[in-house]
Amino acid sequence: MGLNSITKWLDQCHFGDCRDTMRAMIADGVKVQTIVTSPPYWGGLRDYGHEAQLGLERDPAEYVRVLVETFRLARDLLAEDGTFWLNVGDVYAASGKGGGGNRGDRAAWSTIKERKGFRMPPAGYKMKDLTLVAFQLADGLRRDGWYLRQTVIWKKPAAVEPMRLDRPATSHEYLFLFSKSEMYRAHNPGHKWWGHSVWEIGSDSDGSHPAAMPSELPERCILATTEHSHIVFDPFLGSGTVAASAQKLDRSWIGCELNEKYEPLQRDRLRQPGLQLEVA
Incomplete structure (x- = not known):
């Protein structure tokens, strides 16, 4: 494939279903060095x-x-x-939207399922079960051929949900490191955090995206597994955190995003006059 067929993808977000976009990129012979992404979590x-x-x-x-x-x-x-960094959190089998729990000022479990927005647990799960879906996904990817190299705990500075009486609050997510092959590009450029399985990273989100990751998270991934000539890819770009981090570190990037409403946020963060809006 010619150079033009690859460069047309670079430093742009391509809106539409990422699976269709990736198939077109594969046909054009595009190769990326690392993938850093956080897909939508299960259960809405x-x-x-x-x-x-x-x-x-x-x-x-x-x-x-x-x-x-x-x-x-x-x-x-x-x-x-190449390497693949996957940020994903765990969820409970039943949605807590609309109340519930064992607090006296909330509805009893016998009536909570009638509350608007409440999700009953799927088959095989009980009302208060933690699904472990993050680990199910990691194991599913391992079984599909990925090398699962490490599980990093991303420790947030404070709980991300209201305090509960019957369990500790959630204040962490998981960052799984996968590689495509047994031998892959990763190095320790002198960063202290590379020697720790738990990364404590504060949020720098302005609230414009419901699940924006802190910029330091993809920056660490990109620094550890790429060089300046490499391409960083995020199939779920959202507000553009991974792209902005790649751009800051002088790497080329490619993004996919389903929802075009995030285009102004991406443009603002990347300080570009416009971004690709057509599905390839």
Whole structure:
């Protein structure tokens, strides 16, 4: 493939279904060095405002199946010595929207399912079960051929949900490091955080995106597994955090995003006059 067929993808967000976009990139011979992404979590935990968004599957098993197939395409885009950083959080089997729990000022469990927005647990799960869907996804990817190299705990500075009486609050997410091959590009450029399995990173989100990751998170991933000539890819670009981090570190980047409403946020963060709006 010619150079022009690859450069047309660079430093742009391509809006539409990332699976269609990735197939077109594969046909053009595009290769990326690292993938850094945070897909929508299962169960509609965060609403991205699009009827075709991932995360609305009927149960965790279906969610895992869809994402394993999606990231199989991403693996075809990855260089043989490339890496894949996956940020994903765990969720509970039943949605807490609308109240519930064992507090006296909330509705009893016998009536909570009638409250607006409440999600009953899928088959095989009980009302208060933690699904472990993050680990189900990691294991599904490992079984599909990825090398699962490490689980990093991203420790947030404060709980991200109201305090509960019957369990500790959630104040962390998981960052899984995968590689395409047994031998892959990763190095320790003298960063102290590379020697720790737990990363404590504060949020720098302005609230414009419901699930924006802090910029330091992708920066660490990019620094550890790429060089200046490499391409960084995010199939779920959202507000553009990974692209902005890649640009800051003088790397080329490619993004995919389903929802075009994030284009102004991306343009503002990247300080560009415009971004690609057509599905390739």
